[in-house]
Amino acid sequence: MSLAIRVAGLTKTYPANPPVEAVRGVDLDVKVGECFGLLGPNGAGKTTTLEILEGLLDPSGGEVEILGQRWDTNDRQLRERIGISLQETRLSDKLNVRETVALFRSFYAKGITADEAIARVSLQEKAKAFVDKLSGGQKQRLAIACALVGDPELLFLDEPTTGLDPQSRRQLWEVIREYKAQGRTVMITTHYMDEAEKLCDRVAIIDHGKVIALGTPNELILQLGGEHVIDFTLDGPAADITPEVLQGVKSVTAARASGDGFTLTVSDPPAALPALLGLLREKRATLAGLTTRHATLEDVFVNLTGRQLRDAE
């Protein structure tokens, strides 16, 4: 299968005192037809990496190949072949939806019609509405229509659903899935782990400018050693209950303190639960609350970095 994106040894350093190393050696291969997610907290280097791939920022070092071409030699051809939605672009308030998409269409030598692009994001009813009359979700869909109107082979989306309500997020996911169904490639950044699990074929988790995990969402979760998680809190302090002690509980593969309580990754919950309750009784600790759930990419991040995604922001 041919590659849509090939990145090797990518670095980006901003001159400052001391210099800021935003990207510190990233290697990525994205196949044609894949939906690839870049995950990580704000400031991890996701947007910098993405903007280098989009040809908006020059790398300090490393190699980037997009659709078999390079930015320094094929800038214009590449621009015709990719579609981009940036974080926080404010389109002109006093243009309507169709005028905005038509303006973007005019920049491309070939593409779909403005109306077709509007239909793909289901904004037909708003075609004549001014941009300042659109909701947040509608504005994001318009931004994606502007990215789709050149009929791109590769779509870059930088946090397209940040700040949207659940329904608007699901509508956007639908648009992305339909685009992917045509065999096209998508690269998306997000800090919503559930979004990455639902949308992406593969993800790379980025922290401090480096890829710290790479694979399908399922693979990464399985790497935890178990795909189930038990969260519990205790009533009052219990000095005897520590992550080290909890490690010894049957079927527990990882244990850590989180907030007021503890989080355990377990391979077999029916075996782990009685063992855990037994341990607590033995240590005279009283349970205040306990939940079990499937492991998520969020747990993968916490496991790898020891930090919560939100704390890291």
Next chain:
Amino acid sequence: MRHPLVLIILSHIREFYRSPSSLFWVYGFPVILSLILGTAFKPREPEPLRIAVVQTGDDTADRLAEEWGKKEFPTKLSFVVVPEADALKQLRTGKVSLVMYPDASAAGKVRLTWDERQANRQSVLARTVVEWQLQREANPNLPVPPLDQIPEESGGRYIDFLIPGLIGNNLMGGGMFGVGFYIVDLRVRKLLKRFLATPMRKTDFMLGIMLTRLMFVLIDVSVLLGIAHIPYFGVQVHGNWLALGVLILLAGACFTGMGLLVASRASTIETATGLMNAVMLSQWLLSGVFFSSDSFPQWLQPFIKILPLTAVNDGLRAIINDGAGFEALLWPLLVCGTWGGIGFFGAIKLFKWR
């Protein structure tokens, strides 16, 4: 599908006419300003010179004032009777131009007090007119040369000076603010970066903005010229209309170029405002918009002459008031060409899309 240049221009025009406030500030405000200034400085009959006759115990002063009030002078005089202290105070503050004392013993039965330092030599004028009258009465055969009054004509009044200045001012403001703020706003909204991410040609973008602005400015200037033309103001273009059109286009292009340069790197509206003010304030002050730049000291003149707005204003006045033709375009062509060129090429070199 239409050419990107056409759509860039159309978008710019739509954004403009769909926001009433920008419509007002670009078209409404200059028109109102010129109406107000034009009315305030419209030529009218000069105010009579006031002469104070000093009050006496009897009615001598009143009779004197009445007698002089009936006489005819080369320019209008009015006579008021006031106590001496008030009369001298009013002379010092310029409320009256001359103080007249009834004095039966003096030649012509009056003594005069004047103030040479009074503004516009009004006191000198009043004294001369009164002396001229006294001498003519004493010697009716005094020779008087034949006199003709020059017919009133447009070109020399303040309004004729003001309108070209306002046109030049609008050309500068429209070009610089229009282009500058528009671009900085696009940059702040990250829309410039978004455009950069498409195959859009940068030349289409720059050209689109400039052409749209030129269009706005042309409409604006036509409105101003139209208002100046109504009989109420009666400003007339004495020179070549085509040369006037070329000069306006040239000035518009020059100032949009400077606007591009000012906006090429500014990433906040505040920076842009500061830069604009630095460029425009000096020209408002020096380039003869409201009053002639001749009144600035000699050593400043070479600097004033090479400012684009000075060249534009002088050119406009030469064509509109003095009946000049294409020969008036030579200097503006040189000055505006240079400044506009510096603007465009500097902007292309420095322009920041992100």
